[in-house]
Amino acid sequence: MDRNMFLKSCGVACVSGAAITALLEGCTSANYYAKTLIAGNKIVIPKTEFEYVDDGQKINRQFVLVRSAKNKYPICVHNNSTGQSIGDYNTAEKITAEQKFADHKSAELSTANTPYTALLMECTHKGCELRVNGEYLVCPCHGSEFTNKGVVQNPPAEKNLRTFIVTADNENIYVEV
Numbered sequence: 001m002d003r004n005m006f007l008k009s010c011g012v013a014c015v016s017g018a019a020i021t022a023l024l025e026g027c028t029s030a031n032y033y034a035k036t037l038i039a040g041n042k043i044v045i046p047k048t049e050f051e052y053v054d055d056g057q058k059i060n061r062q063f064v065l066v067r068s069a070k071n072k073y074p075i076c077v078h079n080n081s082t083g084q085s086i087g088d089y090n091t092a093e094k095i096t097a098e099q100k101f102a103d104h105k106s107a108e109l110s111t112a113n114t115p116y117t118a119l120l121m122e123c124t125h126k127g128c129e130l131r132v133n134g135e136y137l138v139c140p141c142h143g144s145e146f147t148n149k150g151v152v153q154n155p156p157a158e159k160n161l162r163t164f165i166v167t168a169d170n171e172n173i174y175v176e177v
């Protein structure tokens with residue numbers, strides 16, 4: 001089975017109900033909702049929320065989900081620094097408003113100065129809630145697929161995902177909503 005066929009069948013499985021929960025869990029990464037604070041228009045995520053201990057080993061999460069009162073669906077905050085510990089990012093990183101992207105090309109630039117991206121998990125085709133599958137976000141409704149930077153990879157969606165400005169300091173990540 002090629003990759004697209006797998007993702008489509010995974011999507012069908014994801015909407016088929018509780019009876020196949022085990023299959024659903026097998027085709028998506030574990031979703032973790034981070035503990036957050038609100039400061040003005042920012043969601044504050046402690047960097048430690050990207051870490052957990054398993055069998056005595058510290059593991060870095062690739063992504064966490066956060067809820068925003070302003071949005072129907074969660075926001076996926078992805079750590080693109082695979083292979084580096086969170087502590088490697090000790091300098092403040094900032095994406096300016098000019099770096100917000102509107103097309104595929106600028107989308108790739110938007111993460112140049114920070115390892116984090118924040119994406120609204122709402123499919124740009126017909127508004128279904130996306131699921132995280134490794135480095136991709138996949139729509140269970142009609143199979144659209146997006147990168148962890150929000151760039152559409154597979155139709156029927158044609159537009160990139162909505163993104164949020166992300167800043168970070170030594171301790172926290174700030175998502176502007």
Ligand code: FES
Pocket residue numbers: 123124125126127128139140141142143144155156157
């Ligand atoms: S709503 Fe996501 S592909 Fe149609």
